[in-house]
Each structure stands twice: as structure tokens, then as C-alpha cells.
Amino acid sequence: MAVKHRVSRRSRSRSVGISDVAAAAGVSTASVSRFMHDPMRVSPKLRDRVEAAIKELNYIPHRAGRALASRQSLIVGAIVPTLENAIFSRQVMTFQQNLRDAGYTLLLATSEYDPELEFRQARVMLEHGVDALMLVGQKRGSEFYEMLERASIPFITTWIYSKNSIHPCCGFSHETAMKRVVDYVVELGHRNIGVVTGFANVNDRVAARLKGIRKALKEHGLELMRDKIAYSEYTFDAGGEALARLLEKGERPTAIVCGNDILAAGVLTEARKRNIKVPEELSVMGFGDLDIAAQLDPPLSTVRTPKAEIGEAAATYLLNSLEGRKTESRIEVDIKFCWRDSFGRASKK
Amino acid sequence: MAVKHRVSRRSRSRSVGISDVAAAAGVSTASVSRFMHDPMRVSPKLRDRVEAAIKELNYIPHRAGRALASRQSLIVGAIVPTLENAIFSRQVMTFQQNLRDAGYTLLLATSEYDPELEFRQARVMLEHGVDALMLVGQKRGSEFYEMLERASIPFITTWIYSKNSIHPCCGFSHETAMKRVVDYVVELGHRNIGVVTGFANVNDRVAARLKGIRKALKEHGLELMRDKIAYSEYTFDAGGEALARLLEKGERPTAIVCGNDILAAGVLTEARKRNIKVPEELSVMGFGDLDIAAQLDPPLSTVRTPKAEIGEAAATYLLNSLEGRKTESRIEVDIKFCWRDSFGRASKK
DNA sequence: TATAGTTGTGTAAACGCTTACACGGTAAAC
DNA sequence: GTTTACCGTGTAAGCGTTTACACAACTATA
Known part of the structure; x- marks a missing residue:
């Protein structure tokens, strides 16, 4: 029944790669790579030539290649139930800002409060090789955590706090x-x-x-x-x-x-x-x-509830883990009770 | 006794790759790859063996490799000014849902209404090899659009509509x-x-x-x-x-x-x-x-303003473009005037 | 029976990058 | 004037996929 029809192939033209830059600058790809990561690691002469070649060719490095070679994607994932609620969108926003400042990019998915969907999304994120993952809540099947375990990437559960939590968490009780x-x-x-x-x-x-x-x-x-x-x-x-x-x-x-x-x-x-x-x-x-x-x-x-703070703390925890720094894996944030006019004493009968 | 462990380096242990699966199943990597994309393309016998091997090894394909070889990342980017505003978070949410249903994942960044930051984020997205990109608004320097042009990926500007728009757009006037x-x-x-x-x-x-x-x-x-x-x-x-x-x-x-x-x-x-x-x-x-x-x-x-509809229409447009389908590149959405109690006739002096 | 397709599989060359290693050259130490 | 160290650079082997091509084994056709 499924009618298989050929999808028109996308253009396969090679884009400008590191080897093109290397050729244009008359250096090796290794040197270009070194230049990209730390210009000071190459001699001034070479530096200028590479710089010129990059500009000339409008070279944009391709992170898939880097990811493959270095086993780091510089991508961090987040799965939240929804963005319709300001709670999560605020959290996601600060999370993303903090990641960005550290050179990471955010891969985002929503689970719509559906455990099965959340699991599938998590799997896709692992396929994309996310370096770390932020989740909301802790209630999920063991196969979920086992999958994370196997991937051996740092992750954190948010909007949850318990001092005996098995998993890293950030939130309040x-x-x-x-x-x-x-x-x-x-x-x-x-x-x-x-x-x-x-x-x-x-x-x-x-x-x-x-x-x-x-x-x-x-x-x-x-x-x-x-x-x-x-x-x-x-x-x-x-x-x-x-x-x-x-x-x-x-x-x-x-x-x-x-x-x-x-x-x-x-x-x-x-x-x-x-x-x-x-x-x-x-x-x-x-x-x-x-x-x-x-x-x-x-x-x-x-x-x-400190939505932004949770996003930030989650980012900080994950970044620390990625950098191999020691950090507290159970983070409690403060909440504040706001008694406004909608609440008063019980009316006397 | 002498445990030599280099802590600073991240674990470089090879993860289970397609070749491991191929070896375990006694087939070629090509066959495994074929199986992954369409199990019906391989014989039943081979199918079973590969399936078993995959389960056995907990194989999770690595999309960076695929991206490199196939020149498709299955990632789509979105850059919005902020998520603090329900306008954009709603749009992003439906955008993401529609992408997900089509097998794509969302790379998300916020620009905080800062053109320079938006540009940098866009560049990072291109580095990640996004297959398409959603933006908000149209006002940006020509170098931005030239960069997109060179990357030759479909993109769409949202919350903007004009029937003479130079760029693909989706919104209203x-x-x-x-x-x-x-x-x-x-x-x-x-x-x-x-x-x-x-x-x-x-x-x-x-x-x-x-x-x-x-x-x-x-x-x-x-x-x-x-x-x-x-x-x-x-x-x-x-x-x-x-x-x-x-x-x-x-x-x-x-x-x-x-x-x-x-x-x-x-x-x-x-x-x-x-x-x-x-x-x-x-x-x-x-x-x-x-x-x-x-x-x-x-x-x-x-x-x-139809926030969700804009997210959905943007996704549809990009997906159509990616699949090579012909689509209208200037999409107008309906707005509705809601006259509620906060507005009335001018008081007569 | 000879011929031409078709189908299923494997081989191997990419894809764009990083990085261990090797090597020549220069500077520092003796 | 050696020896030693270090620095800057290049070489080349991966990283995990896809896919063009080749080929063997069938099946259908003449």
C-alpha cells in the first residue's frame, strides 16, 4: 500500500572543507584545525595565510566531522513536557543561554507529558550524540535510565529535589x-x-x-x-x-x-x-x-518557583560535569510564598 | 595496584558502531545500513540476524556519521528573540512537534533581540549542518542572508508577511x-x-x-x-x-x-x-x-495572532522544501480582532 | 538455451574533521 | 661543538556512516 516514490535527491555538491582551506593556504589540514581551535598555536605567518584563506573561501567548519573525530558534539539536549507553560519556557531559555555562553548548542524536544514520546526523543538525542541532557521530573521506566547509563553522558532531572535522590536533580521538594x-x-x-x-x-x-x-x-x-x-x-x-x-x-x-x-x-x-x-x-x-x-x-x-534559576543551575551542573569539575549533584533551590489578596482568613460562620 | 587513570580526558572508549553490528551479525556494514533505513530491503534471514545483533549490542546509530556521509543532519534550526513571551514559545512548540513527526530534531537558540547574537547563532547552526532554518522577522544585514544563500538551505522568516517579500515568509502584515x-x-x-x-x-x-x-x-x-x-x-x-x-x-x-x-x-x-x-x-x-x-x-x-499556526506553517514550508515539493513561499495567516470590555466608545466630553 | 533483467549482498571510497606520531629546525644547556 | 629540548608543521589513520559499483545467483523472456 505504501507507495514508494523517489524523493528528489538534494544537491550533493561538496561544500568548502578544511582541506580546501589548507590547499588555498598552502598548509596541512592539521594546521588549519589547530588554527581554528587556538590561533596562537601556529606561527604568525601561517596564521595570516590561513586566516586569509578562510575569509576568501567563506569557510564554515562542519561540526559533524568534528564530532566524529573528537567524540564531542558540543550539543546538549533538553526534553520538557511543553513550552505552553511559562515555567518550562523560562527554564529552557536560561538553560540555553548558559549553554551558549559555554559554546554549546541546545537540541530541544517536548514530550507532551507522554513517557513513551519522551523516551523516543531521548533516544534521538543520543543518536545525535548530545554531550549532556536535561530532563524534567524523575518518574520514568528503568530502561530510560539504563539507556542514559550506557550512553554515559551527564544528565540532570529538574523540578525535583530530594537529598537522597538517586539521580542528579535540581529543584525543590x-x-x-x-x-x-x-x-x-x-x-x-x-x-x-x-x-x-x-x-x-x-x-x-x-x-x-x-x-x-x-x-x-x-x-x-x-x-x-x-x-x-x-x-x-x-x-x-x-x-x-x-x-x-x-x-x-x-x-x-x-x-x-x-x-x-x-x-x-x-x-x-x-x-x-x-x-x-x-x-x-x-x-x-x-x-x-x-x-x-x-x-x-x-x-x-x-x-x-525560580524557573530561571533552575535552568541556570541545570546548565551549570552539566557544564561542570562535562569539564570534569566536581559538583554537587543534588541542588536545592529556594521557593518563596507570596501571600497576596486572593487569600485570607477563613470567614467566620 | 597502580591504577593509571587519566581523569582529565573524557572517555574515548569506542561506542558500539555499525561495524560491530555487522560483525556480530556476520554481514557487511552496508547491509546493516540498509536494514536501518528500510528493513524490507534485506532478506528475511539477514534481517533477523541484524535485528538480533542490534538488540544484543544495544546499538544506537550515530547521526554524525550519517550526516557526514549523507549530507543531511535531520536537524532543523530555529532562532527566536526570546522564550519569555508565550508568542514565540508557542510557535516554537508547534514548530518542533511538526518537525519531530517528520523525523527532524530542533536546534534552538534565542537572540534576545540582538542582531549580532542572532548572526552568531545562525552561524553555529550552519556549522551544525542544519537542514533548514526558521527565523523571526526580516530585518537583518545582507551578510546574514548571503551566508544563508551560500549554505543553500531552505529558511523562512516568520511574523512577517508581504506579497512582495524577497524571502520566504509566514505571518501577517x-x-x-x-x-x-x-x-x-x-x-x-x-x-x-x-x-x-x-x-x-x-x-x-x-x-x-x-x-x-x-x-x-x-x-x-x-x-x-x-x-x-x-x-x-x-x-x-x-x-x-x-x-x-x-x-x-x-x-x-x-x-x-x-x-x-x-x-x-x-x-x-x-x-x-x-x-x-x-x-x-x-x-x-x-x-x-x-x-x-x-x-x-x-x-x-x-x-x-495565530502563534501555533505560524509555527506549523513554517515547519510545513521547510519540510516541503526539503522534500523538494513545490510550495508557496509567502504564507499569510489570519488574524482576528477581539473586542472585549477594555475598549469602548470615546467618552463624550 | 541463450539473453537480459532483477535481487541481495559485499567492497571500498568517500564525507570533514582531529590527533598521535614523526621529523626537521632552532634555541638552550652543557 | 655536542647534546637536549622544544616548537611548528606535516602525514596519515581514524571517527561511524552512506552509497556507487561490482558481482553472483536467480528469474523471466525470447
């Missing part, structure tokens, strides 16, 4: 973060607390946050009932709908703790639509501190 | 878009219009939008005075400050037209801070329709 949030929420008098969260099965961070919530509640003798959790996609509208579902069941919560700011913004909008006053009647808490959080009305209480 | 906006703004009775915009010198899209504004005003016998324009960085706060500057000078405008939604959001926040009622006393118009636009209070009027 989502569990602790959320526990602290809920501790405070309870302190503010809230007893009936609703949760709007992403789907925990695909994402270890979501699961950890839920765990933190449960832990805090338990310590205060409370329990997170099933009908107080609404799972949702990461969109504004879905966040609003999640609130709607929560409100349909039982007594209205006095506080909603959300898995991220997108969901919280949706909740805020839905609350306004229903004339529920925030925070008087309903307190709302986000997570992540996107730029928009402070622009919402009322400004959203949330947890600030 | 910012000039026309803004002209239509202002036409309507004037129709709504506004005569005193302020503009908050990014810096036009670094960005051809900004310049085009300003041109559109001026053109529209001129047709209505109006003029954009210098003191009605505030230039600003692309941050919420800077947008607010820009409004502040505008308000200090002369009579207060009845409408503010912004270069993007971030600036508009900043303007909205600043207006609220000053107790200026939107839209009764001041109408505000954004550009771009970020997700947040509809969540703001009041919901922001803006121009919806």
Missing part, C-alpha cells in the same frame, strides 16, 4: 512546599479546603504536591476527601470547570488550593462569574508565580 | 493589522490616542505596527504626536510606567493602543492604580491575544 502552604492555610482557619490539581498519574510533581497536602491535613487532624479534589487539564477554562465541579458537591470550601497559577486564574474567573467574593467568601491559592499572578484581580497568592 | 485597529478606534470616536510600544529600532514588526497606526490616523486627518508615544520594554511594570509617562504630558488620551498584551496588562494595572475607569475613561487595546488577555479585568481587547 514539592511535597514540603505544599505541606507548608496547607499548614498556613489551616492556620488561617480554613477547615474545608478544596483542591484543583493536574493529573497525578503522569507527573511526579503533581503527585508529590498532593502528598504534601494530605500530610499537612493529617497533622491537623483533617482529611482530604475524594470529593474535595478536582483533577483538571492545565488551562484557564478547565480550572474554572474544576471549581464548578467542586461547588456542586457538598458544602462550599472556604479555600481552594490549586496545582498551578493557570488553574488558579481559571478558578478566580469562575468565582467572579458566580459572584463569589474572593477572598471574603473563598480564598484561592496558586502555585508557580507566573507573571500574570500579580496582575490578576485580586492578585493571586502563590508559591514563587 | 503588522502594518495592515494595526491600521485596521486604529481605523476602528477612530470610528469609535477616539481622537486623542496614546501609543505604548516596544522599541522600533530593533524590531521590524514594531516599526510596521507604528507605520500602520500613523497611516490610519493620517487618513482620518489626525497625526501621531511624539508626546503620545511611549516606548517601553516588554514587561508589565514597564507598560505601567509607559502609561504614567503618557499621562504626565498634555491632555489625557481616551484610548491607548499597545504594542502587545503584556504592555496592555501593565497599562490596565496602572490605570486601576490611578482610579482611571476602563473603558469609561480610558480604552485599552492590546496585541497578540495571549491567554491572559481574556482573564484580565476588564478582559482585554486585542488582536489574536
Whole structure:
């Protein structure tokens, strides 16, 4: 059934290579190569000739050749779930900037929260010979880590931190973060607390946050009932709908703790639509501190996560590893609780 | 005892190559290569042996070798100004997804709106042998385009459209878009219009939008005075400050037209801070329709730009070019005007 | 039966670079 | 005036693929 048709061959014209430069300059390719890496390693006379030849021929070195010969691609890979979320795009951006400053280039893929796709992308990256790899989260099959192991390249998992982590990681404990949030929420008098969260099965961070919530509640003798959790996609509208579902069941919560700011913004909008006053009647808490959080009305209480810092720290770790420098492989970053107007004391009945 | 280990050098151990597989399977490397590209091209017997050998050895093909021999890297590059803005990250994401589905991988760099940096990054991409390249905007020195010309790879400029464009492009006319906006703004009775915009010198899209504004005003016998324009960085706060500057000078405008939604959001926040009622006393118009636009209070009027569509169209164009298919090289995408509550008729004095 | 295709496989020469090694020349040490 | 060291350069063997070409073994055709 598959109709095989011949794809027109691309032009195969040789491009200007190092040997052309060598010939034009009347030197050996070795000398040109040396010049490329450190002009001071060749004599001034030769230097000038090579320089002239390069300019003359518009020579652009071909890194595939270099990669083959030197076993270094100068490429670093990153696989993130999505770029729709400012969280990851900010992280990727600083990651890339730091790599670039060190002479590396970024190969980027998204996994769309699909483990299988993530695995395939990782494999492709290894085929491309990436010198290092940045990942998000740690939950993946052992064959994934075994593959990395065999490739023996440094890698780091981000948005995860645990001092006993088996793998290099850079982030914070989502569990602790959320526990602290809920501790405070309870302190503010809230007893009936609703949760709007992403789907925990695909994402270890979501699961950890839920765990933190449960832990805090338990310590205060409370329990997170099933009908107080609404799972949702990461969109504004879905966040609003999640609130709607929560409100349909039982007594209205006095506080909603959300898995991220997108969901919280949706909740805020839905609350306004229903004339529920925030925070008087309903307190709302986000997570992540996107730029928009402070622009919402009322400004959203949330947890600030250092997206850029994570990208930078990940780059630093990988670069250190590549250079053979000793570095801490479990990096904890600071988070900050931002209590803004969307969250207040529980209304007294 | 005497363990002689040179730590500084990176491990140079040969990895499993195609020749190892060939040896293990008792066939030639050519056959393995053929198997890799199309298993049906080799006999069943040989197929099984090769398959077994590959699994046995955990063989991962090395694309640098392939790139060298076949003159195709299966890598496509993209250079965008930043990923902080959802505009570009969304575009990059769909671009990447479409490439991936076609077997290509994305090499990504940011230029931070710096032409020089963009040029250097482009050069690095060519060194990596990208098969194609996506860029944002068209304003760059001729040496840039000459370099691309010499590399003779397909490329496309995005967020730009003109039916006479010299270069392949995919986007819309910012000039026309803004002209239509202002036409309507004037129709709504506004005569005193302020503009908050990014810096036009670094960005051809900004310049085009300003041109559109001026053109529209001129047709209505109006003029954009210098003191009605505030230039600003692309941050919420800077947008607010820009409004502040505008308000200090002369009579207060009845409408503010912004270069993007971030600036508009900043303007909205600043207006609220000053107790200026939107839209009764001041109408505000954004550009771009970020997700947040509809969540703001009041919901922001803006121009919806198809970010994902641009990424996809760019990918499609490049893939078509790579496969030698004939395609339109100037692609216009639709924009949509979203009139929400932040914009209304000019208040009658 | 002779001839011409077809199919499956192997051989070996690239592809563009790096780098171990060799070598001649000059400078420093004796 | 040797010897020793070092420096700058060239030679050539890879690095892991692809692919043009050759060839043997079939199959189809006349």
C-alpha cells in the first residue's frame, strides 16, 4: 500500500572543507584545525595565510566531522513536557543561554507529558550524540535510565529535589512546599479546603504536591476527601470547570488550593462569574508565580518557583560535569510564598 | 595496584558502531545500513540476524556519521528573540512537534533581540549542518542572508508577511493589522490616542505596527504626536510606567493602543492604580491575544495572532522544501480582532 | 538455451574533521 | 661543538556512516 516514490535527491555538491582551506593556504589540514581551535598555536605567518584563506573561501567548519573525530558534539539536549507553560519556557531559555555562553548548542524536544514520546526523543538525542541532557521530573521506566547509563553522558532531572535522590536533580521538594502552604492555610482557619490539581498519574510533581497536602491535613487532624479534589487539564477554562465541579458537591470550601497559577486564574474567573467574593467568601491559592499572578484581580497568592534559576543551575551542573569539575549533584533551590489578596482568613460562620 | 587513570580526558572508549553490528551479525556494514533505513530491503534471514545483533549490542546509530556521509543532519534550526513571551514559545512548540513527526530534531537558540547574537547563532547552526532554518522577522544585514544563500538551505522568516517579500515568509502584515485597529478606534470616536510600544529600532514588526497606526490616523486627518508615544520594554511594570509617562504630558488620551498584551496588562494595572475607569475613561487595546488577555479585568481587547499556526506553517514550508515539493513561499495567516470590555466608545466630553 | 533483467549482498571510497606520531629546525644547556 | 629540548608543521589513520559499483545467483523472456 505504501507507495514508494523517489524523493528528489538534494544537491550533493561538496561544500568548502578544511582541506580546501589548507590547499588555498598552502598548509596541512592539521594546521588549519589547530588554527581554528587556538590561533596562537601556529606561527604568525601561517596564521595570516590561513586566516586569509578562510575569509576568501567563506569557510564554515562542519561540526559533524568534528564530532566524529573528537567524540564531542558540543550539543546538549533538553526534553520538557511543553513550552505552553511559562515555567518550562523560562527554564529552557536560561538553560540555553548558559549553554551558549559555554559554546554549546541546545537540541530541544517536548514530550507532551507522554513517557513513551519522551523516551523516543531521548533516544534521538543520543543518536545525535548530545554531550549532556536535561530532563524534567524523575518518574520514568528503568530502561530510560539504563539507556542514559550506557550512553554515559551527564544528565540532570529538574523540578525535583530530594537529598537522597538517586539521580542528579535540581529543584525543590514539592511535597514540603505544599505541606507548608496547607499548614498556613489551616492556620488561617480554613477547615474545608478544596483542591484543583493536574493529573497525578503522569507527573511526579503533581503527585508529590498532593502528598504534601494530605500530610499537612493529617497533622491537623483533617482529611482530604475524594470529593474535595478536582483533577483538571492545565488551562484557564478547565480550572474554572474544576471549581464548578467542586461547588456542586457538598458544602462550599472556604479555600481552594490549586496545582498551578493557570488553574488558579481559571478558578478566580469562575468565582467572579458566580459572584463569589474572593477572598471574603473563598480564598484561592496558586502555585508557580507566573507573571500574570500579580496582575490578576485580586492578585493571586502563590508559591514563587525560580524557573530561571533552575535552568541556570541545570546548565551549570552539566557544564561542570562535562569539564570534569566536581559538583554537587543534588541542588536545592529556594521557593518563596507570596501571600497576596486572593487569600485570607477563613470567614467566620 | 597502580591504577593509571587519566581523569582529565573524557572517555574515548569506542561506542558500539555499525561495524560491530555487522560483525556480530556476520554481514557487511552496508547491509546493516540498509536494514536501518528500510528493513524490507534485506532478506528475511539477514534481517533477523541484524535485528538480533542490534538488540544484543544495544546499538544506537550515530547521526554524525550519517550526516557526514549523507549530507543531511535531520536537524532543523530555529532562532527566536526570546522564550519569555508565550508568542514565540508557542510557535516554537508547534514548530518542533511538526518537525519531530517528520523525523527532524530542533536546534534552538534565542537572540534576545540582538542582531549580532542572532548572526552568531545562525552561524553555529550552519556549522551544525542544519537542514533548514526558521527565523523571526526580516530585518537583518545582507551578510546574514548571503551566508544563508551560500549554505543553500531552505529558511523562512516568520511574523512577517508581504506579497512582495524577497524571502520566504509566514505571518501577517503588522502594518495592515494595526491600521485596521486604529481605523476602528477612530470610528469609535477616539481622537486623542496614546501609543505604548516596544522599541522600533530593533524590531521590524514594531516599526510596521507604528507605520500602520500613523497611516490610519493620517487618513482620518489626525497625526501621531511624539508626546503620545511611549516606548517601553516588554514587561508589565514597564507598560505601567509607559502609561504614567503618557499621562504626565498634555491632555489625557481616551484610548491607548499597545504594542502587545503584556504592555496592555501593565497599562490596565496602572490605570486601576490611578482610579482611571476602563473603558469609561480610558480604552485599552492590546496585541497578540495571549491567554491572559481574556482573564484580565476588564478582559482585554486585542488582536489574536495565530502563534501555533505560524509555527506549523513554517515547519510545513521547510519540510516541503526539503522534500523538494513545490510550495508557496509567502504564507499569510489570519488574524482576528477581539473586542472585549477594555475598549469602548470615546467618552463624550 | 541463450539473453537480459532483477535481487541481495559485499567492497571500498568517500564525507570533514582531529590527533598521535614523526621529523626537521632552532634555541638552550652543557 | 655536542647534546637536549622544544616548537611548528606535516602525514596519515581514524571517527561511524552512506552509497556507487561490482558481482553472483536467480528469474523471466525470447
